[in-house]
Amino acid sequence: MIKFNQVYKRYPGGHEALKNLSFEIAEGEMVYLTGHSGAGKSTLLKLIAAIERPTSGSAIVKGQNIKSLKGSALPYLRRNLGLIFQDHKLLFDRSAFENVMLPLQICGFDHRESAKRVRAALDKVGLLKREKSNPIALSGGEQQRLCIARAIVNRPSVLLADEPTGNLDTEYSGEIMNIFKSFHQVGVTLLISTHDESILRQFPARALALKAGELVI
Amino acid sequence: MKSAILQHLRVIRFTFQRLLHTPGASLLNLIVIGIALSLPVGGYVMLKNIQGISEQMAGTPQISVFLALDTSQDEISRFRKQLKEHAAIDHIEFAPRDLALKQLQLSTGLADVIGGLTQNPLPDAFIIYPVAMDVQKLELLRDDLKSWPKFEHVQLDSSWAYKLEALLKFARLAVLILAAMLSFALIAITFNTIRLQILTQREEIEVSKLIGATNGFIRRPFLYFGLAQGLLGGAAAWLIIAISLQLLNYSLANLTHLYATSFTLSHLSLSDSISLLGFSAYLGWLGAWLSVSQHLWQIEPR
Known part of the structure; x- marks a missing residue:
């Protein structure tokens, strides 16, 4: 599903964010990405979503080489990935419902079919009753769950989550991890970056540990 | 779709x-x-x-040629022939001075005044219909006609248009x-x-x-x-x-309204x-x- 081979990422200015990274994530696997902030977790996720390109090495995602991926093929790769951001990236000029609707609009889904899917996704994260609310009226945990609903509404085969529990207290973190676990059970590939040790103990899975851009396990 | x-x-x-x-x-x-x-x-x-x-x-353009008063009948028929053969001219009309005087008498009601004249003051005239319609060629033709002998006055009608x-x-x-x-x-x-x-x-x-x-x-x-x-x-x-x-x-x-047109x-x-x-x-x-x-x-x- 995701295969990195001797991947380096050097930013303009010389900062080497990732060094000699080689790993593989199989289909349906749930994997943690751990390490301190600045260890390169976000950069790694950005490479998988083709937001950044590797400087050298090969990064294969769903059979596509990110380094040589054409700009016109990029949107179609991203439609297969569900992205969950630490800062949520929700749009505050529209309701929760419309936020979740956006990926389906982009793919050109029929309106009635989309509405059903949006409600199903909102139900999944427990926000069905808040569909008409503006995201700004939601709590931090609710915003994170809304972001998850938007990521899964398109039924992607891979979910990438960047510090999904970063700003949340333990109770909310548990809720969100339970949602992820249920996706894992239906065969979705998950890559979750976190620096929260308690989550790893509570929901054990394979972990890739990064330290100063290098894999340490 | x-x-x-x-x-x-x-x-x-x-x-x-x-x-x-x-x-x-x-x-x-x-x-x-x-x-x-x-x-x-x-x-x-x-x-x-x-x-x-x-x-x-503007209508169709015309050139009016007024001949000198001392033009003889021979000269007129020669001009008529030459004009008819002219490449830039489609056709011509001749307006003899006697006819012009009669028309003037009839149309304007100046019969008395004109009857009192000892001689006809009007010239013989040709009305020329050119082939070309554009200004430059018309003006060229007019200038050409002006140079002919006995063509005393050549006027390009509707030249303003x-x-x-x-x-x-x-x-x-x-x-x-x-x-x-x-x-x-x-x-x-x-x-x-x-x-x-x-x-x-x-x-x-x-x-x-x-x-x-x-x-x-x-x-x-x-x-x-x-x-x-x-x-x-x-x-x-x-x-x-x-x-x-x-x-x-x-x-x-x-x-x-003042000019009685609409x-x-x-x-x-x-x-x-x-x-x-x-x-x-x-x-x-x-x-x-x-x-x-x-x-x-x-x-x-x-």
Whole structure:
């Protein structure tokens, strides 16, 4: 599903964010990405979503080489990935419902079919009753769950989550991890970056540990 | 296919919602575009109207040649033959002086005065119908005829109409230049409007790109917006001209009444109106397209 081979990422200015990274994530696997902030977790996720390109090495995602991926093929790769951001990236000029609707609009889904899917996704994260609310009226945990609903509404085969529990207290973190676990059970590939040790103990899975851009396990 | 059409319809509905979302700014933009377009188009309408009058009044061009009083009958028949053979002349009419005098007596009621004359003061005359219609060739023919012996007075009728035509040609060029410049203005206005929209929707564009929107999907609402703005601006120009013509016609009615004629300025024809709307819509689309291609690539998610 995701295969990195001797991947380096050097930013303009010389900062080497990732060094000699080689790993593989199989289909349906749930994997943690751990390490301190600045260890390169976000950069790694950005490479998988083709937001950044590797400087050298090969990064294969769903059979596509990110380094040589054409700009016109990029949107179609991203439609297969569900992205969950630490800062949520929700749009505050529209309701929760419309936020979740956006990926389906982009793919050109029929309106009635989309509405059903949006409600199903909102139900999944427990926000069905808040569909008409503006995201700004939601709590931090609710915003994170809304972001998850938007990521899964398109039924992607891979979910990438960047510090999904970063700003949340333990109770909310548990809720969100339970949602992820249920996706894992239906065969979705998950890559979750976190620096929260308690989550790893509570929901054990394979972990890739990064330290100063290098894999340490 | 059906979903593609539905998607376009949704974008169109969204475009009008966006126009109505900021009614003040939208209206102001439309008025600016309307005024900018109404200047050259109004000029074009005026020229069309003036051209209509000049065509009405000019008719077919004629050259009148008045011969010297001492021209003999032999000379006249020789001239007649030469004129008939002239390449630039289609046909001629001869008006003998005796006939002209009789007509004058009959038509003007000056019989008494004319009867008192001891000799006929009128000359023999040829009325010449040239082949060519354009001013330059007519003037060339006139100058040629002037050089003939005994051709005392050569007059190119309706030459004023031809001078007017030349003047109109000049004015038409001026209108064209104005139109070209203001077309650029329209493109610039749309360019800037779209630029501001892109900046205010930066976040939405970024998120859309992150969740798999193609460039075409992101570009589409802006292109439709430019198209709609151009189209409505063209309609505003049409209305501005219509209202101006109403006002002008109202005061023109007083004027033409004094001259016992009736004349009204007419608006653009249907096909010209459609051309105006089509052209302004195209310019709006072009401005939006330029703006989008200039600015959209700068917004990449990080």
